[in-house]
Amino acid sequence: MASIINSLSFKNFFNYYGDYDQTEYEFKEGVNIIVADNGAGKSKFFNAFLWLFYDDVLDSDDKKRKAVKDFAVKIISDKAKNETEIGESVEAGIKLEYSTGRYKFQIVKSFTATRIGEKISDNESWQVIMNDIEIDKTDHILPKYKPVYDADEKHRIINQLILPTLRQYSFFQGEEVDKMIDFTKKSSIEDAVRTLTNISKYEDIAKIVEDIEARAYKDLNKQTKQKESHNDRLEDALKKRDELKTSIGQENEKLEIQKESYTKAQEEYELLDAKYANASKRKELDEKISSKNRTLKGANEDYQKFLEGINNRFFDGNFSWISLGFENVVEDFKNKISSFRAARYEKRTLLQVAESPNDYFTILPSNSPDAVTLQQMIEKEHCYVCGTDAPKGSEPYNHLLKLKNRPNDSSSKKEFVKNNLEDFFSGLQLNASPFLNKFESIPQSVLRTKEKELELKKRLDKLSSELKALKSQRKDLLVTSNQDEDSDPREVINQFKNAIKRMESASGRIERLDNNLKDLKAQLSATEKEITSLRPKDIPEGYSLNYEIAQDLVDATKKAKERVFDKMVSLLENHANEHFQNLIKYNDIKGGVLNFDKSPSGGISLDYIDEAGNEVSGASEGFQRMKKFAVVMAIISANTSNYNYPLLADAPLSAFGKAFNKGFFEAIPNVFPQSIILVKDLYDKDSESKLTDLGAKLVKDENIQTFYLNEVDGELAQIERTTKIERRK
Amino acid sequence: MNSQEFRSNLLLKRPRYAKSRIPVLDAFSEKGSKTVDYSRFGPYYEIYIYAMMLGIKNKKRLPLPPRDLTKDFIEIGKWKRDSSLVDFLLMVIFTKTDELAIDWNELEDLEESELSNIISKIVTLIEEYANGGLEYLEELWEKGELDSSHYMFIDLYKDIRKE
Numbered sequence: 038m039a040s041i042i043n044s045l046s047f048k049n050f051f052n053y054y055g056d057y058d059q060t061e062y063e064f065k066e067g068v069n070i071i072v073a074d075n076g077a078g079k080s081k082f083f084n085a086f087l088w089l090f091y092d093d094v095l096d097s098d099d100k101k102r103k104a105v106k107d108f109a110v111k112i113i114s115d116k117a118k119n120e121t122e123i124g125e126s127v128e129a130g131i132k133l134e135y136s137t138g139r140y141k142f143q144i145v146k147s148f149t150a151t152r153i154g155e156k157i158s159d160n161e162s163w164q165v166i167m168n169d170i171e172i173d174k175t176d177h178i179l180p181k182y183k184p185v186y187d188a189d190e191k192h193r194i195i196n197q198l199i200l201p202t203l204r205q206y207s208f209f210q211g212e213e214v215d216k217m218i219d220f221t222k223k224s225s226i227e228d229a230v231r232t233l234t235n236i237s238k239y240e241d242i243a244k245i246v247e248d249i250e251a252r253a254y255k256d257l258n259k260q261t262k263q264k265e266s267h268n269d270r271l272e273d274a275l276k277k278r279d280e281l282k283t284s285i286g287q288e289n290e291k292l293e294i295q296k297e298s299y300t301k302a303q304e305e306y307e308l309l310d311a312k313y314a315n316a317s318k319r320k321e322l323d324e325k326i327s328s329k330n331r332t333l334k335g336a337n338e339d340y341q342k343f344l345e346g347i348n349n350r351f352f353d354g355n356f357s358w359i360s361l362g363f364e365n366v367v368e369d370f371k372n373k374i375s376s377f378r379a380a381r382y383e384k385r386t387l388l389q390v391a392e393s394p395n396d397y398f399t400i401l402p403s404n405s406p407d408a409v410t411l412q413q414m415i416e417k418e419h420c421y422v423c424g425t426d427a428p429k430g431s432e433p434y435n436h437l438l439k440l441k442n443r444p445n446d447s448s449s450k451k452e453f454v455k456n457n458l459e460d461f462f463s464g465l466q467l468n469a470s471p472f473l474n475k476f477e478s479i480p481q482s483v484l485r486t487k488e489k490e491l492e493l494k495k496r497l498d499k500l501s502s503e504l505k506a507l508k509s510q511r512k513d514l515l516v517t518s519n520q521d522e523d524s525d526p527r528e529v530i531n532q533f534k535n536a537i538k539r540m541e542s543a544s545g546r547i548e549r550l551d552n553n554l555k556d557l558k559a560q561l562s563a564t565e566k567e568i569t570s571l572r573p574k575d576i577p578e579g580y581s582l583n584y585e586i587a588q589d590l591v592d593a594t595k596k597a598k599e600r601v602f603d604k605m606v607s608l609l610e611n612h613a614n615e616h617f618q619n620l621i622k623y624n625d626i627k628g629g630v631l632n633f634d635k636s637p638s639g640g641i642s643l644d645y646i647d648e649a650g651n652e653v654s655g656a657s658e659g660f661q662r663m664k665k666f667a668v669v670m671a672i673i674s675a676n677t678s679n680y681n682y683p684l685l686a687d688a689p690l691s692a693f694g695k696a697f698n699k700g701f702f703e704a705i706p707n708v709f710p711q712s713i714i715l716v717k718d719l720y721d722k723d724s725e726s727k728l729t730d731l732g733a734k735l736v737k738d739e740n741i742q743t744f745y746l747n748e749v750d751g752e753l754a755q756i757e758r759t760t761k762i763e764r765r766k
Numbered sequence: 767m768n769s770q771e772f773r774s775n776l777l778l779k780r781p782r783y784a785k786s787r788i789p790v791l792d793a794f795s796e797k798g799s800k801t802v803d804y805s806r807f808g809p810y811y812e813i814y815i816y817a818m819m820l821g822i823k824n825k826k827r828l829p830l831p832p833r834d835l836t837k838d839f840i841e842i843g844k845w846k847r848d849s850s851l852v853d854f855l856l857m858v859i860f861t862k863t864d865e866l867a868i869d870w871n872e873l874e875d876l877e878e879s880e881l882s883n884i885i886s887k888i889v890t891l892i893e894e895y896a897n898g899g900l901e902y903l904e905e906l907w908e909k910g911e912l913d914s915s916h917y918m919f920i921d922l923y924k925d926i927r928k929e
Contacts, residue, residue, distance in 0.1 A: 344916050345808075347920075348805060348812065348919055349808065350920075351919070351923075352849070352851050354849060358923070359854070360854060361924060362823055362926065363819075366858050369861040370857050370861050373861060373863065373870060377870040377871055380871045381874065454874035455876065456767045456772060458870065458873055460770070461770075461772050464769065465856050465857050467853075468853035469850050469854035469856075470850065471850045473854070483917070483924070
């Protein structure tokens with residue numbers, strides 16, 4: 038019967054503050070969902086199982102597993118620590134109840150810490166004692182808990198929850214699916230097949246029949262040599278056979294070495310694959326970050342320059358802000374300059390009149406000649422007015438000249454003031470003109486300046502949030518691949534390429550060795566035929582028959598083993614495809630299949646092949662994970678008996694995509710009798726129900742048995758924080 | 767003195783400010799302030815011009831202390847060189863004929879020394895208005911009534927009633 042977890046509760050375990058009854062999850066057969074944002078107890082939930090199975094917890098700082106006893110002080114809820122006086126003790130622990138068909142078990146793992154120092158987060162401030170594992174057992178029929186004392190039985194009860202060999206298929210956090218299923222590694226598929234089949238029995242048989250064959254051969258040869266009729270030709274053939282056998286052995290050894298180096302290179306390739314994708318993504322990101330940085334720097338400089346330039350607009354004639362409110366000056370100045378000019382004109386005229394009154398008071402009689410007539414009169418030396426001659430040099434002639442030149446006299450200006458400031462004042466008015474015509478537009482110009490600033494600021498904010506996003510992407514990459522901040526992506530890329538090169542060269546050698554072996558084996562088979570015909574005819578039939586049968590047996594067991602292996606692989610392939618189709622049921626990528634392909638070293642590579650038979654590469658991370666998840670489900674469902682253990686998974690739904698989620702929740706009950714799925718992506722702190730649309734839908738989904746929402750009040754200080762578990766279903 | 771000489775005599779003048787105003791000048795110009803609490807002007811003359819115009823808008827003239835308690839700075843002609851700014855400022859100043867007790871036409875008839883006195887009077891007017899404006903700014907600053915926005919100066923300038 039399947040193991041079903043009925044409940045899990047905590048006591049002062051990280052942010053799960055309080056006693057067991059305050060922080061309890063109850064679970065049912067089927068799908069159970071816990072929604073928790075980052076920091077709201079998801080990884081702590083997993084830590085409970087790490088403690089249960091391995092006495093470890095995961096240190097979220099360095100993502101490494103630490104022994105509970107060394108990590109105890111950090112495990113205790115800070116609030117609980119803070120409330121414990123010096124000299125007093127506090128207990129932290131986990132309690133799990135699960136049932137199988139007939140029994141129910143309750144397991145408690147805990148420790149007690151006594152405060153002996155002031156600083157609550159110092160290890161030195163606490164004395165930690167690990168408590169014994171408490172396990173109680175009860176019969177469903179007679180529900181009375183009885184303690185289990187026997188250490189072996191305790192061990193067995195814990196293991197029975199999820200068998201150690203199967204834990205890798207049953208207990209994982211998001212990214213671990215990638216690490217768990219590595220089908221290009223020969224041992225990985227073998228492990229899976231071994232877990233699922235009786236293939237090791239075929240291997241035992243193979244050893245036995247090989248032994249039998251060797252003995253039959255020895256016996257046959259012994260018989261042959263006892264016969265007189267054996268001859269040199271047979272001797273030669275036998276020798277040849279031995280040589281060939283040795284050669285084949287040697288070639289096989291070489292082949293093993295090559296396969297090993299292929300596997301090694303492939304392992305490295307696999308290891309680096311994520312890192313490479315990561316590294317090239319990182320390199321790409323680095324380039325993006327540095328270019329974004331440059332743009333940001335430029336934008337920032339523009340912005341600062343703009344800000345610094347704002348006040349400059351007071352003094353810049355293009356903006357002329359300083360003139361704001363001085364409209365009247367223009368009019369005032371205009372009036373002043375015109376009266377100034379009028380006054381000085383008057384003054385000048387008066388002065389000139391005083392100096393040469395005749396110039397100004399030569400009164401011409403009516404009908405005085407115009408300038409053209411005057412000119413004529415001068416040329417003719419005759420005055421038409423009085424009708425007399427006016428010869429050149431005579432007085433009337435000079436008078437005519439004087440009359441004609443009269444206006445010219447005034448141009449011979451004389452300084453009539455001590456300081457002629459006319460040009461000064463006109464110059465001011467003329468030069469200042471840029472500041473004299475913007476009054477109306479200044480308010481608008483200020484407004485535009487503010488708008489422009491906003492625009493620049495917006496650009497700056499956009500760029501910095503883009504940069505922040507890139508940096509956090511880069512950080513995420515580092516976290517998922519456990520890489521150092523400083524490791525050089527180019528190095529990873531080189532290593533990766535190198536691994537590919539080694540795989541290629543090993544693969545070439547394997548092919549050559551395979552051909553050699555084929556050749557040698559053909560020779561061997563020809564030699565053996567020769568030997569049969571050269572053997573004396575009088576050897577008792579039993580000996581050669583024995584040998585032949587032994588040979589057939591060796592062949593048969595080898596083939597049988599291969600067949601079982603291949604059959605299992607193809608079974609897995611079928612199951613994987615079935616699950617995969619279910620998982621992607623609501624996606625638009627349709628028509629493709631998962632293909633298990635043998636690699637030169639005997640491993641299996643997992644590809645997604647589209648309808649045309651081409652490998653689909655570069656699919657999203659979520660898609661890749663879904664692919665492997667289908668294989669995990671296949672390993673479980675290909676097992677002839679039902680899978681009897683719960684699935685505990687941290688589902689990175691966001692990486693899966695919306696359509697996957699629907700398929701996911703529908704598909705898992707087909708394989709796992711119980712699953713507890715922790716998700717953060719369904720949490721929406723802004724929504725009234727605190728759930729996303731999908732979350733709200735899942736609460737109502739009949740496939741979902743229980744639904745929890747965890748919340749931590751992030752506003753509180755760490756020593757106040759507790760995880761609140763709210764059951765929604 | 768012709769127009770050219772008059773102009774250059776005027777532009778060669780270095781207006782003065784009270785040494786007591788150095789903190790406020792420093793606070794609002796790039797030259798002086800190290801921290802950027804407030805929007806700032808570039809060189810001293812900018813805050814000086816701004817203060818002067820504020821003084822004019824507020825009709826606040828404030829005599830400078832005795833000469834040894836004052837400092838001068840760059841000559842008017844070097845304020846924002848090659849620009850119309852100084853012409854505009856002089857336009858504003860030269861409309862203040864009542865305050866300066868001058869008549870443009872009379873200027874033309876003054877002896878050189880008398881005209882130089884007028885130039886001094888003009889500079890004094892500039893200094894006193896600037897001093898008045900600076901005091902106003904300083905008061906707002908001390909009372910914490912200045913907005914620390916980038917638009918503090920233009921907003922302040924806008925809000926003061928028209929000349």
